[in-house]
Amino acid sequence: MTPTHFTISCTFLLGMMGLAFHRTHLLSALLCLEGMMLALFIALSLWALQLDATGYSTAPMIMLAFSACEASAGLALLVATARTHGSDHLQTLNLLQC
Secondary structure, eight states: OOHHHHHHHHHHHHHHHHHHHOOSBHHHHHHHHHHHHHHHHHHHHHHHHHHTOGGGGHHHHHHHHHHHHHHHHHHHHHHHHHHHHSSOBGGGOOTTOO
8 A cells, every 4th residue: 555545545534533433513523524525535536647547537526516515515504503503512403303
């Protein structure tokens, strides 16, 4: 495993561990998701460069577009949650209440 692949894998795993174990604020969960998406974007970009094929170069751009949509939806949910519940703590959110 090359150092580049190791770094990308560690970045993705750290984002996943942060999402799994550090669940206090919605903003920190969104930042972990963005870190994971950034690691995936870099991995797809390097994969397309290593294969030297132009057909695979659109996959990182499509994934980056979906990542931007995910980020905007997450920030909209963060603002809506902060307005209705008063904070962005994940413990105050209850999906069973209306």
